[in-house]
Amino acid sequence: MSVKNEAVFAELYPFWNALTPSQQLEMMEGTTLRSFEPGDHVHNAGQCTGVLGILFGRLRVYLLSDTGKEVTLFRLMDGDTCMLSASCIIKNISFDIYVSAETKTELLLISSAVYDKIANENPKAESFMKDIISMRFSEAMWIVEQLLFMKLDRRVSIFLLEQSALDESDIITLTHEQIANHLGTAREVISRMLKYMSKEGLLSVSRKGITILDRKALMALAN
Amino acid sequence: MSVKNEAVFAELYPFWNALTPSQQLEMMEGTTLRSFEPGDHVHNAGQCTGVLGILFGRLRVYLLSDTGKEVTLFRLMDGDTCMLSASCIIKNISFDIYVSAETKTELLLISSAVYDKIANENPKAESFMKDIISMRFSEAMWIVEQLLFMKLDRRVSIFLLEQSALDESDIITLTHEQIANHLGTAREVISRMLKYMSKEGLLSVSRKGITILDRKALMALAN
Incomplete structure (x- = not known):
């Protein structure tokens, strides 16, 4: 070895x-x-x-x-x-x-x-x-x-930005279930939040994953 | 000194x-x-x-x-x-x-x-x-x-039993607000839970505090 x-x-x-x-x-x-x-x-x-x-x-x-x-x-x-x-x-x-x-x-x-x-x-x-x-x-x-004091939109934003940095990509290929397991919440809750964020133009959700569209706005939400 | x-x-x-x-x-x-x-x-x-x-x-x-x-x-x-x-x-x-x-x-x-x-x-x-x-x-x-994985009834039971042991008394003189602050939740949520527990005969809520009436049932809920 x-x-x-x-x-x-x-x-x-x-x-x-x-x-x-x-x-x-x-x-x-x-x-x-x-x-x-x-x-x-x-x-x-x-x-x-x-x-x-x-x-x-x-x-x-x-x-x-x-x-x-x-x-x-x-x-x-x-x-x-x-x-x-x-x-x-x-x-x-x-x-x-x-x-x-x-x-x-x-x-x-x-x-x-x-x-x-x-x-x-x-x-x-x-x-x-x-x-x-x-x-x-x-x-x-x-x-x-985070769990106690932060609203979920902020926690999801922080998580997506961290994951994007880890993967060095704008596309996050995790399932909603996997994101829920990272954050200690339920899949439905994550799906609802991602739907809201995509309606706001922050990201898009498709079969290939979650694509960050407006990184600046996502960072504003995270801070 | x-x-x-x-x-x-x-x-x-x-x-x-x-x-x-x-x-x-x-x-x-x-x-x-x-x-x-x-x-x-x-x-x-x-x-x-x-x-x-x-x-x-x-x-x-x-x-x-x-x-x-x-x-x-x-x-x-x-x-x-x-x-x-x-x-x-x-x-x-x-x-x-x-x-x-x-x-x-x-x-x-x-x-x-x-x-x-x-x-x-x-x-x-x-x-x-x-x-x-x-x-x-x-x-x-x-x-x-506890915060992540336990239901609130169990967390409140554990807290009341611990507090009763600390104070060496069946009467817990904390306010609902104080209990909420210990457990990281809101006063209304605690008041609702205590009302439910008192209806079930586990405890009574009065001006002098929360009195544990059925310690056995409360311990069953805590475990």
């Missing part, structure tokens, strides 16, 4: 050079290269999959209720690290997340036990893990504030 | 005995004893008030929108520590919370700069701070799951 070289680890993990050679070896041996196709499940609630270091691609981290309702907490992209998929080694974390691939994704999966051992031996590895947790806390609270 | 003795610090901060005598002195000198009455503001968004160690009382930590909408994230009680009121010293935390007193409260306020210095010098102090952050993340996500 050619990507499992030191430079890749040093790029993903800022504490890499603070590890001893034997810790570096241990970490490399505790790591596997994994590939996922769009839609693949990467991590399910209740598992302790391990620490994910994204080489390239895009993962979606979300909550899922008993009744199948979803909401996206954040996305992970090239160079990002996911610690919540190793929540068994993080003190005080007791909620469950799901992770799935949105695009073709390759990542380095470090075994939870190996990361835990290294974090216990090296304060910088521990600190890095916990700083990532704080970042995710902050990102999740941004979603909470 | 008699409570500013070493035993109190050792009780609040598990890393106390790992500090050097000069660090302990620095931390004590960087701490002030503060008293609050019910309703007092303890911390507002945008401030970096410092680290709070609750001696006794009860604080409410909540989000507040531009339009005045609120939602309670968690409560802090005797022996609890609040780090989010010192978010300027926590890497990656960029959201704002508010803290107010719900009962007469006394706490030790450690200056952000002093805690930051000690956390930089002592990995255990840093680790404690970040473990508290993880705990609050977990608590906040429990609220998110």
Whole structure:
């Protein structure tokens, strides 16, 4: 596995050079290269999959209720690290997340036990893990504030602009159901909102997807 | 200030005995004893008030929108520590919370700069701070799951039972407006739900407050 070289680890993990050679070896041996196709499940609630270091691609981290309702907490992209998929080694974390691939994704999966051992031996590895947790806390609270305090037109506008930036395209090929699952609402609600926005000339809805027509107006709605 | 003795610090901060005598002195000198009455503001968004160690009382930590909408994230009680009121010293935390007193409260306020210095010098102090952050993340996500996935009758039941346990009383003296602010909804919605619950014989609503009549049925609704 050619990507499992030191430079890749040093790029993903800022504490890499603070590890001893034997810790570096241990970490490399505790790591596997994994590939996922769009839609693949990467991590399910209740598992302790391990620490994910994204080489390239895009993962979606979300909550899922008993009744199948979803909401996206954040996305992970090239160079990002996911610690919540190793929540068994993080003190005080007791909620469950799901992770799935949105695009073709390759990542380095470090075994939870190996990361835990290294974090216990090296304060910088521990600190890095916990700083990532704080970042995710902050990102999740941004979603909470949207859910609680923002009107749906604004949330949909923000989501469409973000998605357009991620896909580097004016056309968003997600279904109304998928958008609803990102935003924690129902398909009908999204369809109604998109219909309203298309009547206002902000976008057009067709079989090939949602096309942003008036980006300026959409940005005004988002802010 | 008699409570500013070493035993109190050792009780609040598990890393106390790992500090050097000069660090302990620095931390004590960087701490002030503060008293609050019910309703007092303890911390507002945008401030970096410092680290709070609750001696006794009860604080409410909540989000507040531009339009005045609120939602309670968690409560802090005797022996609890609040780090989010010192978010300027926590890497990656960029959201704002508010803290107010719900009962007469006394706490030790450690200056952000002093805690930051000690956390930089002592990995255990840093680790404690970040473990508290993880705990609050977990608590906040429990609220998110309630907001997203639970019906309001269940959320109101859970809230009333928790409040009854906190106050050690069958009578909850909060106004409908206050309950709405805890749960991130509108007063009218809470009034309607309480009316329904009182018609079902779960509770009674009078000028002195909400009295739980059928605790068993309320617990069934909460689970």
